[in-house]
Amino acid sequence: MNAIRFHTHGGPDVLRFEEVPVPKPRPGEVLIRVRACALNHLDIWQRRGLPHVTIPLPHISGSDVAGEIAASSQSDLPAGMRVMLQPGISCGRCQACLSGRDNACAKYEILGYRNYPGGYAEYLTIPVANVVPIPETIDFVRAASFPLTFLTAWHMLVTRAGLKQGEDVLVLAAGSGVGQAAIQIGALLGARVFATAGSADKLAKARALGAEETIHHHQQDVAAEVLRLTNRRGVDVVIEHVGEATWPHSVRSLARGGRLVTCGATTGAKAGLDLQALFAKQLSLLGSYMGTKGELLQIAPLLFAGRLNPVVDSTFPLARAAEAQQRLESSGHFGKIVLEV
Ligand SMILES: [Zn+2]
DSSP states (O other), rough: OEEEEESSOSGGGGGEEOOOOOOOOOEEEEEEEEEEEEEHHHHHHHHHHHHOOOOOOOOOOOOOEEEEEEEEOOTOOOOOOEEEOOOOEEEEEEEEEEEGGGGGGOOOOOOSOOOOSSSSBBBBEGGGGGGOOOTTTOHHHHTTTSSHHHHHHIIIIIIIIIOOTTTTTEEEESOOOHHHHHHHHHTTTOOOOEEESSSSSHHHHHHHTTOSEETTTTTTTTHHHHHHHHTOOOOOEEEEOOOTTTTTHHHTEEEEEEEEEEOOOTSSOOOOOOHHHHHHHTTTEEEESSSOHHHHHHHHHHHHHHOOOOOOEEEEEGGGGHHHHHHHHHHHOOOOOEOOO
16 A cells, blocks of 8 residues: 655655555454545654654554545444544553543553554554544545544533633634634634634634634734733633743633643643742643543534534645645644545
């Protein structure tokens, strides 16, 4: 089969389009013919190399996948069935897994990250529990654009931050995968959504997705603008994933009793904190990582019914994966960048 692999860490030029053997499913797994694979920042981190993570080389990235069952021993998952994949793989037997918190499993890993080769390839294998059938009305590109970001945003807003109808939520970087998902989920839940972005065009797109207030993060002081728009009150929830560059603004934007939930640190992981603000304003700082299998099954019908719509920025053929990653790194995109396989 054809796949994109890297044999050493580095820039986009280390990505090689090459022929590799089709993987064989182990017991409890199915073989998937990949049709679309959406990019995530995780793909970039693994390609560049992470200081404390060893990635077996050569490596095939790709966590967000839609395609067809190619081979399966499960009678309810016949060959040809159209599916999308839950990107979180867990042991299925531990206390966390059996309590429905599989994203807290000690053996948790993400498809295409370390031991499970991902969707930058024509075929991959995955445990049966990670397969989610999709209807004919959902094309592969949209299906591949859904799982990781919408699952992450749902877990942050609903499970971790407990966002309620009528609350105010600030979503950073509206054009990012998590950003566009969080705006839609916030609006669907009846919250007032504030979104930030770095261009007028992106701010207009954020409003079209359901943001009521938008802030230009290059031209405006985000926290000052949030406080002005809320009559000095601040927002109930902040959705963080940018890290060092935005953290102080995010904390200053919180109302008394506000919750800040973070799933990433794209600009750096070192952040300071005013402890006086933390206790006096009774703030909650929450970490969030992916989401559970049950949550993806809970939100999949919202995709199928058209109530949540992943925004697709652009598509590239598999062979042009390097170009697709460069577009993700340039931050010029709005929504998901998808490889068609
Ligand atoms: Zn487990």
